[in-house]
Amino acid sequence: MKKRWTVMLLAAWMLLGCAGTRIEVENVIPTEKIGGSSLYVKKVENLPDDFILGMDASSVIAEEQSGVKYYNFAGEEQDVFKTLAENGITHIRVRVWNHPYDADGHGYGGGNNDVEKAIGIGERATKYGMKLIVDFHYSDFWADPGKQMVPLAWKDMNVREKADALYAFTRDALKEMKKAGVAVGMVQLGNETNGALCGEKNFENIAKLMQAGGKAVREVYPDALVAVHLANPERVGAYDGFAKKLGTFEVDYDVFASSYYPYWHGTLENLANVLNGIAETYGKKVMVMETSYAYTGVDTDFSGNTISDETSNIVKDYPFTVQGQANHVRNVIDTVAHVKNGIGVVYWEGAWITVGTESWEANHEKWETFGSGWASSYGGSYDPDDAGRYYGGCAVDNQAMFDPEGRPLESLRVWNLVRYGNEVEPKADAIRDTVLSFDLKGTIELPETVDAILTSNETRQVPVVWNVTEADLQKMYAGGVKTYDIAGTAEGLPAHAYVSMVNFNYLKNYGFEDGAQDPWKTEDRGGADQLYVEEKITDSLNGAYHMHFWSAKKDSVDFSLFQEVTDLPEGVYQFTISIMGGDAGDTEIFCYALVDGVEVGRAPMRITSYGNWDTQTVKDIRVAAGQTVTVGISVKCSGAGNGAWGKIDDALLNSQN
Ligand code: CA
8 A cells, every 4th residue: 555655656746746747658669570561671780779760740730630630550540649659650850930920820831830839749749758859940930941031030130139039949948848848859950951040141150040059958958969950962062061160160969960852862872971971070970850752643632742743853763652652761761770870760741641632622721720731821921932822731741651531551660660670572562664765657566564663672574464456556656746655554553654756866875875975976175174974863854864064164164065977868857955054154055967067057055044954956957868967066154153064965866847
């Protein structure tokens, strides 16, 4: 009896202890492998026990207010935080905006994540044995490499006043969390602060603000890690430059964290190199603070997604399937776990799903009322250029780890299974698209096999049946230049062949996809620093390769790129080529055609900015039997900024009909 009283008193002390509220912790993070999963997971070797397996769940409360219900694997409605912990999530990340509300108190959306919301999420994370990663944006709404807007209340402050306000805000927010009993494991000094923070762009000022934030963290949660967070690990030297400046200005922090969205952010090898460099040079811990991958190309909330089946010019390392999503997560964990001082991986917004499956109108009302979309119309009062124009629902519902009804996807098991492996028999998970082109005057030959991507992410050739009739093929011959999507079936899965009917292209290696320059030739008059065939899918017009140029010195970009073609049939031809680039200064760029060394036509071209391709055609190239045709592009740029740069791709020499 006495013993029981002691236990009860101890429990009461734990609940009402002098440090504030004690949350009764029911640690549900498994310490053993979860059995029975159909998910293929290759074990991550030597994964440290304390490796952070995190989930940003910032939107959950706004989702719940919008009527979203979450379920566990048994099909029972359950606190989503419990479900996350039960599947191996150790940390919950939450963004904090200073005051995401307009003058009338309407939320800007994106979860309306203020300090109060963060505490609500932190309490539930703590309850199930997880720790909180607090992501202060130091803005009233989204902060990322594109914008770091100052909170309205601080807009007239000088940097010293702003640092004081930032210190007080951080201290008070963390004190509130501490009072509520939230287990804070890490605090971020800004979100994706590549070149700015809180409206400041000068690094000395950024450093002052970071020092102020870090000081508050050390005072209130001395055991928590202090993190800085950047995006774009693919930008050569960017992270090292930032870390160096942090050192120069003596910013006190523990963790250098990166976003890693594989569609745009380079390879895992590059990520590992960059993080290793930071760990070795500056002695910091490193991690991936945000990553995600689509499990479907389909939108589920009537508000378009960042990534869909139609998104072009992105790196797609895995099919958009539940297994593909899990393979991505597993491989990011594997990469970070084997980097020096690699401490964790956090998934971004795995519980942000549609608020309804009825209609855009019904969802829109919820987004406006509860802030469960990325931005409400009210967000426009603070951020007119982005939120004010494009407000709407969730742009990542197809990257969640829950389905549109709130049921966990099998991929959620990956957070547990990476520790143990679950190498079930690999089977076909998706069929890789087949891309073909045929001459209008030639023969269409569809392949008898296609590549199946297995659950293990290996590739295997499998037989395919195409749903195409002889009559369909005749229509394609007669239909002129056009691309067709031919459906098929392989291993019971849908297959697609994208067949382009084209005029025969007399150029070889026309899109540089051989990965080498031959048979293209260059005449480098200016002595450019860089002029070569480059592999970079995001910078190519089509395929993975293009011709790249860059040169720092003024007037050093001055070259021609050309290809000679002999034994053309007599006739009239046209030549087409594309270019993009920037920092060009004054330019003289044109594509041209020579017949037996004599110019017969040229078309002026221009470069403006990244992603804006200029495509031009030289027409009426008359060729007699035995003549040699030379087609090419001449590029001359005076240069500006860091030097003129550009990309050239997809050259065509066709019969002109
Ligand atoms: Ca959507």
